[in-house]
Amino acid sequence: MKKSILSLALLALLAACGGSSGENKSQSGAADVSKDPVYQKGLELVGKSDCLTCHKIDDVFTGPSYRQIAEKYAGASDAIITELGGKVIKGGNGVWGSALMTPHPAISQQDAEAMVKYILLLKK
Numbered sequence: 313m314k315k316s317i318l319s320l321a322l323l324a325l326l327a328a329c330g331g332s333s334g335e336n337k338s339q340s341g342a343a344d345v346s347k348d349p350v351y352q353k354g355l356e357l358v359g360k361s362d363c364l365t366c367h368k369i370d371d372v373f374t375g376p377s378y379r380q381i382a383e384k385y386a387g388a389s390d391a392i393i394t395e396l397g398g399k400v401i402k403g404g405n406g407v408w409g410s411a412l413m414t415p416h417p418a419i420s421q422q423d424a425e426a427m428v429k430y431i432l433l434l435k436k
């Protein structure tokens with residue numbers, strides 16, 4: 313009895329793997345994002361700054377999660393990159409709640425935009 317349950321589970325597992333070849337493709341597509349130089353550059357800059365003291369990739373912390381930000385602005389025009397880059401430098405609140413993002417005047421607009429591009433790549 314136990315054995316047949318196990319083999320059923322195995323079968324289900326096999327079916328799940330075999331049946332989702334299309335899905336696997338899109339998953340490896342998502343994994344490829346991490347090889348994107350835009351992603352790598354932005355990640356490096358984010359890692360060097362204090363962003364991660366307030367932002368997590370998946371979890372809401374002091375600030376919204378990076379995935380939430382990516383979802384919110386998915387499909388927005390490129391102008392949003394300039395806008396959000398400017399906001400990282402100037403700081404602010406009111407879009408996600410009353411918590412404040414501290415200003416980052418030492419970051420150039422170019423670097424801020426590189427960080428934003430990385431964040432926006434994190435959409436699911």
Ligand code: HEC
Nearest residue numbers: 361362363366374375405406407408409411412413414427
């Ligand atoms: C002191 C905490 C803190 C730090 C440090 C911080 N953030 Fe934020 N961030 C926030 C909060 C809070 C919000 C939400 C602001 C709002 O509601 O308008 C936010 C929002 C954002 C947004 C979305 C803005 C919008 O208008 O939707 C981006 C993009 C962002 N942060 C990027 C960064 C980057 C990149 C860094 C590092 C350079 C950084 N943050 C550092 C707290 C922080």
